[in-house]
Amino acid sequence: MVNRTAEAPSIRRTLVGLHRYRHLLRNLVLKDLKLKYRGSVIGFLWSLANPILMAVVYTIAFRQILQLRSEGFVFYLMLGLLAWTFFASSASMSTGAIVDNGGLVKSVWFPRAILPTATVLFNLAQYVLSVLVILPLMLAWYGIPPAPPMLLFPIFVGLQLVFTIGVALILATGSAFLRDVRHLVEIAITMLFWMTPIVYEVESLRDPFRRIILLTPMSPYVAAYQDIFYYQRWPDLAIWATAIGYAGGAAAIGLWLIVRNEDHFAEQV
Amino acid sequence: MSAVIEARDLSKRFYLNHNPAAELKVRVLGLFDGSRRPRVEEFWALKSVSLKIQEGESVGLVGRNGSGKSTMLKLIAGIHRPTSGQLLVARGARIGSMIELGTGFHPELTGQENVLLNASIHGLSRADALQVYDEVVAYSGLRHFMDVPLKNYSSGMHMRLGFAIAANLDPDVLLLDEIFAVGDADFQRQCMATLESFQSRGKTLVFVSHSSAAVQAVCRRVCLLDHGRLLYDGNVDAGLTEYRRLDLLSPVDGIEPPGGASAIAPPSDAGGSRVERGEIHDPDLAWHRLAAGGKWSEEGLWVFEFLKRQGLRPEQYVLDVGCGSLSAASHLLRFMELRHYWGFERNMELYIAGAQIELPRAGLRAELGHFLSNDDFDLSQAPPFDMAIASSLFRRLPLNSVARAIANVVRALKPDGKFFATWADNPEPLNFEPITRPDGSRTYSDREPFHYSFDMLASLADVVGARAERLDDRSHPRGEAVMVLTRNR
Numbered sequence: 001m002v003n004r005t006a007e008a009p010s011i012r013r014t015l016v017g018l019h020r021y022r023h024l025l026r027n028l029v030l031k032d033l034k035l036k037y038r039g040s041v042i043g044f045l046w047s048l049a050n051p052i053l054m055a056v057v058y059t060i061a062f063r064q065i066l067q068l069r070s071e072g073f074v075f076y077l078m079l080g081l082l083a084w085t086f087f088a089s090s091a092s093m094s095t096g097a098i099v100d101n102g103g104l105v106k107s108v109w110f111p112r113a114i115l116p117t118a119t120v121l122f123n124l125a126q127y128v129l130s131v132l133v134i135l136p137l138m139l140a141w142y143g144i145p146p147a148p149p150m151l152l153f154p155i156f157v158g159l160q161l162v163f164t165i166g167v168a169l170i171l172a173t174g175s176a177f178l179r180d181v182r183h184l185v186e187i188a189i190t191m192l193f194w195m196t197p198i199v200y201e202v203e204s205l206r207d208p209f210r211r212i213i214l215l216t217p218m219s220p221y222v223a224a225y226q227d228i229f230y231y232q233r234w235p236d237l238a239i240w241a242t243a244i245g246y247a248g249g250a251a252a253i254g255l256w257l258i259v260r261n262e263d264h265f266a267e268q269v
Numbered sequence: 270m271s272a273v274i275e276a277r278d279l280s281k282r283f284y285l286n287h288n289p290a291a292e293l294k295v296r297v298l299g300l301f302d303g304s305r306r307p308r309v310e311e312f313w314a315l316k317s318v319s320l321k322i323q324e325g326e327s328v329g330l331v332g333r334n335g336s337g338k339s340t341m342l343k344l345i346a347g348i349h350r351p352t353s354g355q356l357l358v359a360r361g362a363r364i365g366s367m368i369e370l371g372t373g374f375h376p377e378l379t380g381q382e383n384v385l386l387n388a389s390i391h392g393l394s395r396a397d398a399l400q401v402y403d404e405v406v407a408y409s410g411l412r413h414f415m416d417v418p419l420k421n422y423s424s425g426m427h428m429r430l431g432f433a434i435a436a437n438l439d440p441d442v443l444l445l446d447e448i449f450a451v452g453d454a455d456f457q458r459q460c461m462a463t464l465e466s467f468q469s470r471g472k473t474l475v476f477v478s479h480s481s482a483a484v485q486a487v488c489r490r491v492c493l494l495d496h497g498r499l500l501y502d503g504n505v506d507a508g509l510t511e512y513r514r515l516d517l518l519s520p521v522d523g524i525e526p527p528g529g530a531s532a533i534a535p536p537s538d539a540g541g542s543r544v545e546r547g548e549i550h551d552p553d554l555a556w557h558r559l560a561a562g563g564k565w566s567e568e569g570l571w572v573f574e575f576l577k578r579q580g581l582r583p584e585q586y587v588l589d590v591g592c593g594s595l596s597a598a599s600h601l602l603r604f605m606e607l608r609h610y611w612g613f614e615r616n617m618e619l620y621i622a623g624a625q626i627e628l629p630r631a632g633l634r635a636e637l638g639h640f641l642s643n644d645d646f647d648l649s650q651a652p653p654f655d656m657a658i659a660s661s662l663f664r665r666l667p668l669n670s671v672a673r674a675i676a677n678v679v680r681a682l683k684p685d686g687k688f689f690a691t692w693a694d695n696p697e698p699l700n701f702e703p704i705t706r707p708d709g710s711r712t713y714s715d716r717e718p719f720h721y722s723f724d725m726l727a728s729l730a731d732v733v734g735a736r737a738e739r740l741d742d743r744s745h746p747r748g749e750a751v752m753v754l755t756r757n758r
Contacts (some may be wrong), residue, residue: 001275001357004347023398024389031386035377107368108390109347263350265344267283 014259024110028118033125046068048125048133051081072230075138079225080198082134086127086179087164087218088189090120094168095175095182102269112262113255116172120165128157135229149228152235156228159247160221166250167217173257176268196222215240217246273362273442273473274322274345279354281340281497285310314340316497317354324359327464327474329505331481331512338477342368342444365440366390371431376420380411380430383419387434401437409433419425425453432456436463442473454558461486462666462701462709469711481509481618482560482575489716495706513618557594557622564708567746569596572660573604575744575751579689585655588613588648590678591662595623599631602638611651617642619751646674648681655686661747663692664718668729673720676733679756686756688735691749697720707748723752729755 018025037043055077055224063073098105105112139146175181195216202210202223213219220243227235235243309493315337322328330338343349344356346366360365373390374383384405388398406412409429417426435443464487468474479483484491484505493501493506493515501511572589581587581607589597592612601610614620620642624635641651655676663671678688693712695704701714712720727737740751 001272002360004344004351004356004358021389021392023393027386027389027393031375031378031382034382035375038377058607103369104373104390106343106348107372108366110390110392266348 003044009259011255011259011265014111014113014255014262018113018117020039021065021110021114024246025114025118028114029125029176032118032122044126047196048130050083051078051130054081054248058093060090061178062199070081072142075142076201076226076230077199078138079229080120080136080196080222082127083160083222083225084193084196084198084218085130086123087160087167087221088193090123090164091171091189092185093119093123094171097172098176098265099169099172099179099182105264105269112265113258116168116258117165119166119172120161123164124157124161129195139229144229144232149226149232150233152224152228156221156224156235156243159243162216163243163247163250166247166252166254169258170250173254174262176265191201192216192218195219197226198222215242220246271324271359272321272357273324273326273359274475275355275549276318276320276341277342277355277357277552279315279318279344279356280313280352281315281337281344282352283312283314286314287364292381313497314435315344315494317493318499320352320492320499320502322473322475324473324576325468325471325478326490327468327488329484329491329508330475330494331479331484331491332416332500333516335362335496336494337593339368339446340629341480341494342446342475342477343446345442346444358566359441362442363440364442364444365435365438366444367432367435368446369445370428370435374419374427376430377405379418380415380422384415384434386522387431388438391438393438401434404437405430405433408437425456429456429459431462432463436460436467440472442475443467444477444550446477447479457559461616465710469709481513482557482616482622484509485558485616557619557626558596559592564746565594565596566579569599569658571746572597572658573600575689575742576601576656576658579606579656579687581656583609585609585731586611586652586680588651588654588657588681590646590659590674591615591665592620593623594619594658595627595635597625597658597660598623598638599633602628602633603631607636607637608639611654612638612640613646613648614640614642615644621676637656644678646670648677651681653683653686654681655683657686659681659686659688659690661691661749663721664712664749667717667719668721668725671726672729672733675730675754679730679733679735679754682756684756689740689751690754691745691747691751692726693718693720694750695720697721698724723750726752731757 037046040046055074058077058081059074094116097119098112101115105115138144171181171185175185195213196218197213202213202219205213214223220239224235224239224243227233227239272740286408309547318337318341332338340349344351345358346364346368348366348368371387375386378386384402385395385398388401389395393401404681407417409426411426411433414422414426419430422430460608464474474487476484476487478487488505490503491501491505491506491512492499493512495515500515501508523580556614576587579602583604585605585611587601587605589601589610592598592614593616595612597612598612612620620640625638628635639651641648659674659678662674666674675688675690682688693704693706695712695714703711703713704720705711710718712718723737723739730737734757735754736757737752737754740753741752745751
């Protein structure tokens with residue numbers, strides 16, 4: 001006999017559960033992708049529409065209206081925007097990952113961490129697809145030859161993924177207990193967008209601001225993509241340290257939170 | 270046999286938040302002002318419940334709304350954690366829960382996609398899910414609809430698919446929560462057959478239902494919960510009687526009486542293929558029929574035809590012992606003269622379902638006949654009868670009750686009256702092992718449904734002043750043998 005009561009929640013139990021339910025994770029991601037593109041004529045291309053449209057708007061605003069000129073601005077912008085879209089839509093969708101699946105959570109047991117993780121992987125899939133289309137186009141357009149730092153791209157995507165899953169676990173757990181989290185997240189995302197070097201270059205900032213901006217959560221990842229593709233240089237130590245630190249920190253806090261609380265979700269949703 | 274589930278002093282507390290929307294505000298204000306701390310109310314859904322469920326048992330959890338039945342299921346399923354006490358579950362036992370049919374279904378996905386997704390929600394690997402898929406398709410009978418999005422399914426097809434998945438996941442312990450509250454009679458018959466095969470393979474069933482008839486048909490043991498406490502644990506009939514008594518005591522608001530107003534739904538059995546039709550019925554509407562073992566209308570017709578073969582005439586008096594939900598009355602009330610048909614049934618719920626649903630459906634009224642209901646076969650108020658019949662009654666009665674039934678019915682006969690009774694025959698008096706019937710059901714020598722040898726019943730009849738004679742009639746729809754009992758002169 002297994003004592004359900006004595007079986008304390010642990011990170012190990014959750015990780016074992018995640019592995020056992022990996023097929024569910026896969027199916028949930030595939031379901032969301034299918035549903036998103038089913039019945040639409042141009043399908044996946046819609047996912048490109050948003051970042052492209054934003055790029056057009058910012059380009060007009062910065063180059064034509066504000067008369068700021070720099071070489072390859074659109075490329076610089078797209079690198080940041082695509083990565084940002086991955087993070088921002090993961091974060092805002094994750095607040096509903098548990099709350100909006102109340103029926104499921106209340107009637108079947110499975111590791112709850114699967115739900116926010118699936119949300120993030122769904123957004124990752126779209127990010128990767130967009131990058132596969134846009135990046136070669138941009139590199140070809142600006143005549144940028146492949147450079148060794150570009151090999152780091154998968155590593156930073158991996159770090160951003162870990163970071164985003166961590167954030168999603170925190171937000172999904174938080175909004176299950178406090179519905180206000182959802183609204184706070186929407187505001188925070190807008191603020192964070194301007195505190196991340198996406199539409200402006202970090203290099204152009206003076207020092208106290210430059211450091212503060214580089215310390216905001218998404219900056220190390222965005223800065224790393226700009227380094228390896230736009231400047232074709234190796235990211236410096238500070239970027240590595242913050243990128244790894246934030247990813248590890250967010251994942252640890254997120255896992256700890258969801259493990260501590262997952263048995264109570266069924267009562268909260 | 271070993272225990273699969275054991276609860277020791279199990280309790281579960283919930284906190285009720287009366288205004289969750291104001292929570293943040295209240296918490297912030299609470300930091301400054303002690304009197305504005307959030308008001309949280311405690312609610313004990315289960316309180317010190319101890320029970321043990323053995324492998325292969327079928328246990329019915331009954332109780333009024335909010336009594337803790339569903340909480341118990343959810344604790345077993347691992348969806349909630351106990352607040353105190355212990356809940357032990359057999360190591361490695363696969364627990365399947367049908368707490369809601371079709372959870373996780375998505376209307377935009379096709380039947381096939383939904384089945385595969387649902388299988389993975391229940392923890393199946395891709396290979397296992399693909400294997401189960403074929404079985405689910407065959408079971409549901411929805412092969413031609415598997416590439417159609419679920420939004421185009423009728424509610425009946427929706428449920429059929431949900432149940433097909435749950436039925437084919439093949440767990441060791443199956444938790445069912447009120448799943449028969451929906452679905453047409455056909456669907457419910459299929460559910461019933463599945464549960465029977467599940468039981469016959471020695472699997473464990475924990476069944477939550479408001480419907481006494483459903484519990485009676487499925488379970489061998491009843492646990493009655495009230496306000497989170499275990500009030501009764503044991504025999505089905507006694508447990509249900511206790512439940513009914515509780516139910517009568519409870520105030521009307523918020524509690525659905527078994528067979529309430531919604532039970533009197535318009536008849537909807539006519540025509541249509543089983544796939545296209547998917548009306549939602551009240552549980553008792555079809556259940557009172559299923560309680561008879563699934564051959565409700567066949568059996569009613571058989572009783573009528575059999576009695577006619579035995580020479581029943583409209584001006585005679587006939588007694589239908591164990592008339593159930595009036596399957597035979599639907600024919601006999603029309604055939605017999607006014608008030609010459611008498612029905613006797615111990616289970617009032619079945620009789621009410623028959624009178625409210627089946628008779629109007631047949632264009633008849635209960636006032637055309639006489640009906641009696643009591644616990645001890647008291648027929649002293651009835652006229653002397655020319656004929657009496659008890660179809661599939663003895664399989665529900667232990668030997669002493671059979672004796673009482675025979676004694677009282679025979680006493681209510683005219684001197685030359687005849688009492689026809691069918692029973693599940695045990696050809697060898699010295700065999701005490703279960704017997705599998707041609708229709709797949711099983712009968713037992715020491716528990717319900719009972720089988721008896723003819724000799725045993727004949728000597729019993731002799732003791733209570735009746736003479737039994739076996740008839741050579743093999744036409745009973747459930748394959749029961751027939752005897753005729755007459756008064757011993």
